[in-house]
Amino acid sequence: MRLFKTRTLASDACRGGKVSLNNASVKPSKEVKPGDVLQMRIGILTKTVKVTGIIANRVSAKLAVNYVEDLTPPEEYEKLKSNKDDFFVKRDRGTGRPTKKDRREIDNTFPEW
Numbered sequence: 578m579r580l581f582k583t584r585t586l587a588s589d590a591c592r593g594g595k596v597s598l599n600n601a602s603v604k605p606s607k608e609v610k611p612g613d614v615l616q617m618r619i620g621i622l623t624k625t626v627k628v629t630g631i632i633a634n635r636v637s638a639k640l641a642v643n644y645v646e647d648l649t650p651p652e653e654y655e656k657l658k659s660n661k662d663d664f665f666v667k668r669d670r671g672t673g674r675p676t677k678k679d680r681r682e683i684d685n686t687f688p689e690w
Contacts, residue, residue: 579638580617580626580645590617614648622657625649 581587588605590596595618596603609615613628630644668675675683 579641580615580624581619590619595619620657622653623649624653 581590587596591603591605591607594602597616598607598609598613600614600616609628609631611628611630614625615628616623616625618624625648627646627648628644629646632641632644
């Protein structure tokens with residue numbers, strides 16, 4: 578499984594302190610060994626994986642899945658699904674675009690935006 582879409586995103590996450598290796602913060606250049614446990618924050622999800630093998634060359638995403646074991650608890654994936662439902666404000670079909678007053682009410686229900 579590819580943990581990040583690009584190398585740039587992965588290195589930015591490491592520099593930002595969102596990736597830890599065996600409960601210690603890491604730099605992008607840190608080498609991993611079989612048996613290491615990686616934890617990373619991707620949005621609201623905290624993903625945990627265990628390295629089961631090392632690949633000498635770059636391989637496709639389908640082959641890379643064979644070298645990691647996903648240890649992420651199911652509650653994390655449930656948190657992701659439940660948060661998706663809370664993100665959008667439900668409006669009746671056919672009501673059209675929100676008015677300025679409606680927009681203020683929506684913004685007041687989600688002050689952290």
